[in-house]
Amino acid sequence: xxxxxxxxxxxxxxxxxxxxxxxxxxxxxxxxxxxxxxxxxxxxxxxxxxxxxxxxxxxxxxxxxxxxxxxxxxxxxxxxxxxxxxxxxxxxxxxxxxxxxxxxxxxxxxxxxxxxxxxxxxxxxxxxxxxxxxxxxxxxxxxxxxxxxxxxxxxxxxxxxxxxxxxxxxxxxxxxxxxxxxxxxxxxxxxxxxxxxxxxxxxxxxxxxxxxxxxxxxxxxxxxxxxxxxxxxxxxxxxxxxxxxxxxxxxxxxxxxxxxxxxxxxxxxxxxxxxxxxxxxxxxxxxxxxxxxxxxxxxxxxxxxxxxxxxxxxxxxxxxxxxxxxxxxxxxxxxxxxxx
Numbered sequence: 630x631x632x633x634x635x636x637x638x639x640x641x642x643x644x645x646x647x648x649x650x651x652x653x654x655x656x657x658x659x660x661x662x663x664x665x666x667x668x669x670x671x672x673x674x675x676x677x678x679x680x681x682x683x684x685x686x687x688x689x690x691x692x693x694x695x696x697x698x699x700x701x702x703x704x705x706x707x708x709x710x711x712x713x714x715x716x717x718x719x720x721x722x723x724x725x726x727x728x729x730x731x732x733x734x735x736x737x738x739x740x741x742x743x744x745x746x747x748x749x750x751x752x753x754x755x756x757x758x759x760x761x762x763x764x765x766x767x768x769x770x771x772x773x774x775x776x777x778x779x780x781x782x783x784x785x786x787x788x789x790x791x792x793x794x795x796x797x798x799x800x801x802x803x804x805x806x807x808x809x810x811x812x813x814x815x816x817x818x819x820x821x822x823x824x825x826x827x828x829x830x831x832x833x834x835x836x837x838x839x840x841x842x843x844x845x846x847x848x849x850x851x852x853x854x855x856x857x858x859x860x861x862x863x864x865x866x867x868x869x870x871x872x873x874x875x876x877x878x879x880x881x882x883x884x885x886x887x888x889x890x891x892x893x894x895x896x897x898x899x900x901x902x903x904x905x906x907x908x909x910x911x912x913x914x915x916x917x918x919x920x921x922x923x924x925x926x927x928x929x930x931x932x933x934x935x936x937x938x939x940x941x942x943x944x945x946x947x948x949x950x951x952x953x954x955x956x957x958x959x960x961x962x963x964x965x966x967x968x969x
Contacts, residue, residue, distance in 0.1 A: 633858070634690045634716075635791070635833055637844060637879040638662035639872070640862040641694040641719070641763070643726075648683060649902065650915040654865070655688045656894035657872035660880045662858075663691045667721045669734070670697035670706035684713045685898075692717035694763065696724070698733045698744060700751035707752045707760070717791075718752055720745070722764040722780070725799040725809040736799035739768045739776050742783035750787040761791040763835070765799045766819055773798060773819055781823060781830070791831040793860055794820045810863075817847070825854045833858035840864060841871045845878050867918040888919055892951065899944060909937040909946060925957025 639646065639654055641664035651663045668681050673695070684691060693715040697703045707718045722745055724735035738745050745762070752760045762784055767776030781792055797813040804812060815837045824832040834856050838844050844859040865872055873886035886894075899912050913933040920926040932950040936942060 632660075632880050634660060634662040635831065635858040636660075636848065637841070637875050638664065638692075638793075638833065638858060638860045639865045640664060640835060640860050641666050641692075641721070642862065642866060643667060643724075645866055645915075647911075648685060648688070649907075649912045650866075651691060652685060652688050652898045653891075653895050653912070653915050654869065654872055656891040656898075657869060657886055658875040660882065661872065661875050662717070663688065664719065665691065665693050665715075667694045667696045667724060668706075670695050670699065670702040673706035673709050674702060678709055682710055682713045684715060686714045689714065690716040692719050692761070694719040694721050695752075696721045696734045698738060698741075698748065700744075700747045703748050704751040704755035707756045711756055711758075715758065717759045717761055718756060719761045719763055719793070720748060720752070722762055723795050723799065724806075725765075725768075725801055725804075726806045736765050736768050737801060739765055739771065739780060739799070742780040745780060746783035746787040746789075749784050749789045753788050759791060760789060761793065762789060763793040763795070765795050765797060766816055768799045768801050771798070773816060777819065777823065781827065785827070785830060790829065791833075792823075793833040793835055793858075794823065796820045796834060796836040821851055821854070821856065824856055825852065828854065831857045833860055835860035835862065838862070838864065841874045841878055848879070866915075868921045869916070869919055870921065889951070892919075892947065896944065896947070899947070903943055909942045910934075913937040913946070920954050923954060923958065924961040925954035928953035928957060 639661055643666050646664060646666045654663055672681055693710050695703055695706055695718060721735055722738045749760055764780055766773040796815050796817050799809050800813055820832060820834050834847060838859055838861055844861060847859050848856060870888050873891060876882045877885055902912060917930050917933060920929040929950045932946060932953060936946045
């Protein structure tokens with residue numbers, strides 16, 4: 630049996646999970662579902678669609694995350710995205726930023742489950758691919774058990790069966806977006822309860838998952854019921870080497886992919902983008918955490934950060950950075966051997 634891609638997914642992150650980041654992450658895992666950064670429906674309708682929605686089909690499966698609160702606008706944006714080859718359209722009902730609140734979308738929509746259901750129904754009628762919701766468990770003074778279940782029930786009645794739940798409240802009054810990622814306590818039990826009480830729904834857990842190994846543990850059945858998937862957030866971005874273990878640990882396929890193998894796989898993509906005029910830092914910035922915990926990690930980051938911005942910088946910068954890591958590892962191994 631082939632396990633679904635949402636069993637392990639990489640979260641949408643504003644200004645981070647762009648097309649270059651997704652191509653890089655795909656070099657580490659063939660199976661995980663990848664998400665775009667959030668794009669507003671209005672931007673899709675009125676803006677440069679080629680720039681906003683450009684997608685490399687070989688990087689799939691990839692889901693497009695939309696932001697908005699107009700059923701008609703979201704449906705139009707979803708239809709506009711179809712030719713770009715996305716595998717799923719996701720609605721953001723979880724972002725706590727001030728900009729999102731002022732636009733009446735994101736986490737503040739937790740207070741309007743009927744509107745969210747109307748949005749989801751409109752998108753589902755507009756496109757043949759799955760439409761999904763990414764939400765919080767509530768906002769501000771809401772009671773999480775009531776807020777989460779009200780939203781899920783309304784959307785399920787509209788035909789939605791796939792929910793990604795960030796297992797924290799969003800405190801829109803008094804906390805910054807950054808603080809909202811860490812301070813509200815996690816409530817994994819509530820997400821598990823949602824799956825137990827609605828086993829017909831696909832329930833994916835997000836929030837505070839520190840590693841691929843932790844994700845695997847969370848996928849183990851609890852009280853006879855297992856979550857359908859786990860979504861990694863900033864861990865996947867800051868320590869991306871862990872994604873190389875996704876396919877064997879989560880999907881039971883193949884062997885772990887080494888950093889070196891991933892860089893070899895990503896290299897043709899980088900070369901093609903450089904030929905198109907993309908500057909190296911646009912791609913290199915997503916790789917800064919790749920050597921986390923390895924000797925030479927600091928040199929890796931320095932070379933990619935400083936040398937990549939030089940005029941005409943190309944793949945030779947990547948080679949220098951990788952050589953610096955290998956040299957540091959050789960020195961560390963020699964010191965250990967000498968000490969022994």
